Amino acid sequence: MxxxxxxxxxxxxxxxxxxxxxxxxxxxxxxxxxxxxxxxxxxxxxxxxxxxxxxxxxxxxxxxxxxxxxxxxxxxxxxxxxxxxxxxxxxxxxxxxxxxxxxxxxxxxxxxxxxxxxxxxxxxxxxxxxxxxxxxxxxxxxxxxxxxxxxxxxxxxxxxxxxxxxxxxxxxxxxxxxxxxxLPAPKGDRDAPLKAMLVDSWYDSYLGVVVLIRVMDGVIKKGDQIKMMKTGAAYKLDRLAVLKPQMVEIAELGPGEIGVFTASIKQVRDTRVGDTITHEKKPCATALPGFKPAQPVVFCGLFPVDANDFDDLRDAIEKLQLNDASFSSEMETSAALGFGFRCGFLGLLHLEVIRDRLEREYDLDLITTAPSVVFKLHMRDGEVRDLHNPADMPDLTLVDHIEEPRIKATILVPDEYLGDVLKLCQDRRGIQMDLTYAGSRAMVVYDLPLAEVVFDFYDRLKSVTKGYASFDYQITGYREDFLVKMSILVNDEPVDALSIMVHRDRADARGRAMVEKLKDLIPRHMFKIPIQAAIGGRVIARETLSAMRKDVTAKCYGGDATRKKKLLEKQKAGKKKMRQFGKVEIPQSAFIAALKMDE
Incomplete structure (x- = not known):
């Protein structure tokens, strides 16, 4: 000790x-x-x-x-x-x-x-x-x-x-x-009842759940009966160790020390990060304040490519959630993609990392829908709803106005790139709040809509400043704006996975880009396919994917033109019937590519 x-x-x-x-x-x-x-x-x-x-x-x-x-x-x-x-x-x-x-x-x-x-x-x-x-x-x-x-x-x-x-x-x-x-030494009373903070927990396939703790007061020993104050669950300690990065077993941990224990806990969800651990027989009087829960800001749908993998995906997401308290999920279904999860993340890098970990550590093939943020819908009857997924947008006649989350972004950038950064923020509907200098570098503070930042703001910022800008943000609150839901129709049927919320002034350009992209991505069928972007009942952009044709007049050599016409009319009628009953297959890769907005 x-x-x-x-x-x-x-x-x-x-x-x-x-x-x-x-x-x-x-x-x-x-x-x-x-x-x-x-x-x-x-x-x-x-x-x-x-x-x-x-x-x-x-x-x-x-x-x-x-x-x-x-x-x-x-x-x-x-x-x-x-x-x-x-x-x-x-x-x-x-x-x-x-x-x-x-x-x-x-x-x-x-x-x-x-x-x-x-x-x-x-x-x-x-x-x-x-x-x-x-x-x-x-x-x-x-x-x-x-x-x-x-x-x-x-x-x-x-x-x-x-x-x-x-x-x-x-x-x-x-x-x-x-x-x-x-640096100061820690404070703590060795003779007080045990009070330890649960800092982190992760799953180990041999040991079960491993819990990282910081002891505030009291002493924790191998074989102790301990209790989690939030969940009320009690466990017997199997082993107590310190990390040197490998685990080295020790007999006890006193106040001020940091170590790990295992207690044959099966589920990581039983170990809430920020919980207080104490002795079952002689508990401490008050719990530690814990941590305020993280607020996810970016949401997207995760769906398995093969519907049979759904159970594996559910298990994988549960395991990751335990280890990463800032990642949240709930089930959702989509007409185009089947069963999956709507997940919340702290940002785009977080989203990428979680997706990579799911694909790697759990060997899953996933489709990720477009990242979106949570909008607040103020209904005409005074109710306020959260909109996580643009596909769930209610009828517009019932909505009074829509609010979107805004952030306060602080960007530090060398002087010569300042103009490009200001233009980028202006293009993203930003409002400049402050501009000061720290040496030769400008510090710009902007009020930006989170929805514009979520897509590719960070990448664009890095490319216009050759990587020299650094960027940090915090959420400031919600503000009303003129937002609309843009749906994509393929062969006159809406594809819910591709619908997004956009600002009305940007909708036309965004819609045009989306349909042009889909025209290249969807393979040709035997009938022609219209691809449209629409706001409500109004189509704002359209492309037509032409059909693959068989040359039915190939066997006619010369002779009367009416015979050729008759064959072509017959083919046309067949195509029309085909289009009526035909199903358009949109490949997975097309979804993913369509949702990546590069321009």
């Missing part, structure tokens, strides 16, 4: 690609936590998809033993957090479990939008913050300018920043000393 004065719990926060995971690697390596032969880059990024994309998705934790210069050995519990706005929920959760943060800033790039967002979360959680300037070995590094920027933009003292290069290992011992000397 470790003396509470010798424990330091901290997380690493930074913008994407400023070197959080690399710094974590160096801390693990320098303290010899993992043998040299087992070291690999991005030690804490366990999922294949994290390694491939080079990003952190799940916050991961590791325990490091560090013999400090003052002769004592300290236990450092590190939580490496994601940098992307879509996983901000993971960050806020990790913040509650620790007392301090290392703020990593790239000495060549300076403060970015996500740096701000993540630091404010740390400040909200009352953290002691140690600024660390990374990549000081790069020729483009300007540590003095970046220090000023940290003080101006964030408002914390950066004069004592630690200068490091996580790649080469320069300055890493200074970081360890700073953690020990500048």
């Amino acid at each position: 470790t003396d509470i004065e010798r424990i330091r719990n901290f997380s690493i926060v930074a913008h994407i690609d400023h070197g959080k995971s690399t710094l974590a690697d160096r801390l693990i390596q320098l303290t010899g936590t993992v043998a040299e032969r087992d070291m690999k880059a991005q030690m804490l990024d366990a999922m294949d998809i994290e390694r491939e994309r080079g990003i952190t998705i799940k916050a991961n934790s590791v325990r490091i033993d560090y013999p400090a210069k003052d002769g004592h050995t300290y236990v450092l519990n590190l939580i490496d957090t994601p940098g992307h706005v879509d996983f901000a929920y993971e960050v806020s959760r990790s913040m509650q479990a620790v007392e301090g943060s290392l703020l990593v800033v790239d000495a060549s790039q300076g403060v970015e939008a996500q740096t701000l967002a993540n630091v404010y979360q740390a400040i909200d959680a009352d953290h002691e913050i140690v600024p660390v300037l990374n990549k000081v070995d790069l020729p483009a590094a300007e540590p003095e300018r970046v220090k000023e920027q940290i003080e101006d933009v964030i408002g914390i003292d950066a004069s004592e920043s630690v200068m490091i290069s996580a790649k080469t290992g320069l300055g890493i011992p200074d970081v360890l000393e700073a953690i020990v000397t500048r």
Whole structure:
């Protein structure tokens, strides 16, 4: 058991690609936590998809033993957090479990939008913050300018920043000393009843559910009978361990310590993130405040390509939901796609990652419908409804007005790309709120409709600024706008999976683009197929896919023209009848391609 004065719990926060995971690697390596032969880059990024994309998705934790210069050995519990706005929920959760943060800033790039967002979360959680300037070995590094920027933009003292290069290992011992000397020890009462916070849980096929906890008060031992305060379920502890990234079993965890336990829990849904764990016989008086649930902002339908895979998809989604509390789902059916789920995500990257994980880890073939946001319908009788799926839009005569979610977007961009960024935001129906300068970079604040951002705003922003802009947003509320539902009709039948909500001024262009695209994607049939985009009963765009024809007049050599005419008329009548009863097969790939709006 470790003396509470010798424990330091901290997380690493930074913008994407400023070197959080690399710094974590160096801390693990320098303290010899993992043998040299087992070291690999991005030690804490366990999922294949994290390694491939080079990003952190799940916050991961590791325990490091560090013999400090003052002769004592300290236990450092590190939580490496994601940098992307879509996983901000993971960050806020990790913040509650620790007392301090290392703020990593790239000495060549300076403060970015996500740096701000993540630091404010740390400040909200009352953290002691140690600024660390990374990549000081790069020729483009300007540590003095970046220090000023940290003080101006964030408002914390950066004069004592630690200068490091996580790649080469320069300055890493200074970081360890700073953690020990500048971050506070946790507080907690060893003799009080057990009170532990459930930080995360995941499913392991050998051990069942593994639960990551941070002990606040009291002591938890192997073999204890514990109780979850939210669900009321009781379990007996099978094993207690600390993560060095591999599990190392220990006898007990005291206040301030972070570790994992298994208790033959079968369902991850029994372990609610943010729940309080206590002893069954001697419970603590009050539960910890927990976390506020994450609000999904982007919704889309997930359907199996093969209808027989529906049960597998349901199991897979249930397992993922346990591990990722910010992902929600409910069943839905669609005339075109059959049974599936309507899922909610924190953003587009989150959506992509979940879809990739479902396809990879559970070996499923999926169709994803167009991402949409939740609109509020104010009905004429005063009722307010949430519209998750454009296909469920009620009759317009019953709707008084429609409100859409708006966001406050903060974009940091070098001066020379400012014009392009302003034009992009204007095109997306944005309202400019603020424009200030931090050095040679402009900080633009815009009020934008979330529906316009969801599609491909981030990609467009990166391409017009050659990748130099950084972007962060928060939801501000709902506002009324002139929105309409655009349906796509193929052979006079509406295809519900392709209907979308658009602004009336944009509808014509959007409709035209959609039908032109579908004309190329749908294979030709024996009869001609009209493809239309319509708002209510009014068609706003149309393309016709011509039929495949057999040359019925091939056997007529010369002779009377009426004979040819007669054969052609007969063929025409046949085609007409065919079109009446014919079914148009729209291939899966056409759905997916039609929903990707690139222009």
